[in-house]
Amino acid sequence: MWPGTWRKLFAALNPVSGAALRAVKRLRCPAGKRDTIFALSSGRGKCGVAVVRTSGPASGAALRSLTGQQELPRPRAVALRRILDPSSAETLDRGLVIWFPGPHSFTGEDCSELHVHGGPAVVGGVLQALGRLPGLRPADPGEFTKRAFQNGKLGLTEVEGLGDLIHAETEAQRRQALRQMEGELGQLYQRWSEELTKALAHVEAFIDFSEDDNLEEGVLAQVDAAVQTLEEEVSGHLQDGRRGERLRGGVHVVIAGPTNAGKSSLLNLLCQRPAAIVSPVAGTTRDVVESALNIGGYPVVLSDTAGLRETQDVVEREGVSRARERLQRADVVLAVLAAVDVDPEPGRFADALRAVLPPGPPAQRAPCILVLNKADLLEEGRGGALLGACGQGALPPACLLSCKTGEGVDSLLSLLGTQLEQMCGDPLAGSPSLTQARHRLHLTSCLGSLGRYHGYKSLDLVLAAEELRLARRHLGKITGRVSAEEILDIVFRDFCVGK
Secondary structure (H helix, E strand, O other): OHHHHHHHHHHHHOOOOHHHHHHHHHHHOOOOOOOEEEEEOOOOOOEEEEEEEEEOOOHHHHHHHHHOOOOOOOEOOOEEEEEEEOOOOEEEEEEEEEEEOOOOOOOOOOEEEEEEEEOHHHHHHHHHHHHOOOOEEEOOOOHHHHHHHHOOOOOHHHHHHHHHHHHOOOHHHHHHHHHHHOOHHHHHHHHHHHHHHHHHHHHHHHHHHHHHOOOOOOHHHHHHHHHHHHHHHHHHHHOOOOHHHHHHHOEEEEEEOOOOOOHHHHHHHHHOOOOOOOOOOOOOOOOOEEEEEEEOOEEEEEEEOOOOOOOOOHHHHHHHHHHHHHHHOOOEEEEEEEHHHOOOOHHHHHHHHHOOOOOOOHHHOOOEEEEEEOHHHOOOOHHHHHHHHHHHOOOOOEEEOOOOOOOOHHHHHHHHHHHHHHHHOOOOOOOOOOOOHHHHHHHHHHHHHHHHHHHHOOOOHHHHHHHHHHHHHHHHHHHOOOOOHHHHHHHHHHOOOOO
């Protein structure tokens, strides 16, 4: 019974073909001797200090060759050395060297770092010297991090967090990326994966060994409860308002309004540069003009759009169409109206705003901030009347602004900053947010499989187990960890099969 049962159990638990499993194993634990790679790890261009890094089995020999010394520095200790060209023994520079023997390094392999002066001639000479050494080659883009993943030093979510940290431009982006790089998001997904692994192992054991009376009672009830809890957690994680994704890619803020309301002037004011052409001629802006900003520590992609009006001009009509399309995809809308043209009567005020915003129920629209521009042209007291009218009706928060004098820009930035904080939240508070579209795709698929498990369990337990396996596979695609052997370990650990 045992040999056949073992083959049946392994075939049932194996989520991919044997060839695919062998490919995954080669990816995570590459066999054979690998090339030693090198690259400039600091930014290119003139700088005070440049860092050249190597990784691979020949890193120690390369460090000996470039320093002219047979003895390597103490591990993870900085040493001052003369950097030489091994082919001519010419001194290239004097700098700091650090030796990181594997597996206690970033990549898990033997690594070395050369901290040299950042002039192009020095950096070029060091890289050329390394390239002439046997067994060394220039690294491909991202290859150091790829080796860290292959050697188990980083998970996929941590790799993505590292990439986001390198490209972070705002304080909030840095905080979120650092949290992900330190493993919090990966740990959350890994915990879910472990819970699914245990549930799947219990179901598979029940299918194959329930007739042997070696399983404790209530196993399936425990699985149902665990799956239900996991389903609720994944669903709650997905219903985050895309906070992490918005913070990573930038909140899309669209400036919209009628012609000659001062939209392009507002873009230039917020960018503090002439990003868009400003002209008294109505319909000057024909296309979408974008600019990336940092507002209150949050990343913003600010878009100026064509003035909304009916027109016979073919080019302007295309611009209006693009403006309306961009409004449909906006995260926040800055609705710009000329204060001198607005009727303070609440009903007409709402009509003017309705002509700017996309159609549909207010609950389905993006949040809006009403910007009453050209406040410097208002008669005394009229500005207060306009703001009072905004407070009477169901109108969005509003501010008076003069793009000409800059008066009111602080109020606008305060309103916008509050809205951004509500949408993105504090990246250090609560559960970590998902940050990638692929995370959302796989989690949505995982949630669908968990839901189908409940439907199949009373009809066919084998199909129900398959849904758990699919759910687990989707989680594994996020973290980069997929293994059928983990399920087998739990089967024999939690159930005394054959005892």
